[in-house]
Amino acid sequence: MEFRCVDECSQCCIEREYYPSKKFGKIGVLILPDEKERIEKLAKENNLDIKILPRIGVSESRDSGPSKILAYQMMGVEKNGNTCPFLDTESGNKSPHNGFPCKIYKNRPLACKTYPLIESDPITLDEKCKFCKEHKTADENLNSETESLLKIKEQMNTELPFIWRFATEIGEEQDNNLFESGWILEE
Template sequence: MKGDLSFFSIWKILDFSCVEECSQCCIEREYYPTIQFGKIGVLVMPEEKEKMVSLAEKNDIEVTILPRIGVSETKSEPKTILAYQMMGKDMDGNTCPFLDTKSSKRSPHGGYVCKIYENRPLACRAYPVIQSLPLGLDPKCKFCQSCGTPSGNVNSELESLILIQKKMDTKAPYIWRYATGTGESQDKDLIKTGWFLI
């Protein structure tokens, strides 16, 4: 993908904003790329990992950060990790540990408050823009479902996604994905754990 933001200018519908009282993107996690890989966590770049751990300690929160994408020069397990993932705090892999679901505090749109909003990972800054072909918006986002395609207000999100893509660019011959072992209880026999060559 090129760093060209102009394709958003062809959309002429609405500016993006969170739907009232929605925190869905911070709660629901999905199986990706298949159920065998388990539910994914929030993408965390290597340089963000220690920051997330430090912010968790500061907020007295437990976080689990697993590898997500690794690379290697041979078919042995990866020697370099390109990206990590911060897992949800629930047994089924859902709910970001930094989402304040216990207090009565609410965000400006009425959803739950993110305890680290100003320091959130690039992946959170990119949402609802997602890497797809062609580049698009997450169809599970409530704004996209109920309001349509935004015409503006997503340039910073797109810039964050472009930065993630640049950081994950690799010439390594072997790319690996980590299976998290996390998901719904009824799927436990299907879900794997560990590195898999993709």
């Protein structure tokens, strides 16, 4: 079955999730280091304030914190971390599937180009995607998404033994007491 966005859906650009657990806060859109400057420039061109935080770092020692950042994350504009800053929710314009349009669709981050694919072994579909929930499968026209995911995996490959995740302290207000902040070593 061919993947297509569900009519009037923009859910993947709005809802953010806690990952890998609530203590880390909500994650933002994955931004690779070589994309960061371009995304910041696009925000400036669109008169948008964006918040980009570290996401994943690596190091040779467990005592020092990360010596290299493998990925950043662009946080949502809402206080709880939701809604991509590039999602046009105000103009009244619509995307081809009648959802909210992306202001930078042709220049969107590689992570956005992979959706609805999720990096796992084997690669799978995001169960939160409305199309994927409804149809349970999509085995056609996901070639460019697969290619984008493989590019991300290639850039995330590292020889350094210690992996760090950045806790954002961003999420739902009722979860504030669970959040940690800063770099946390993966055990």
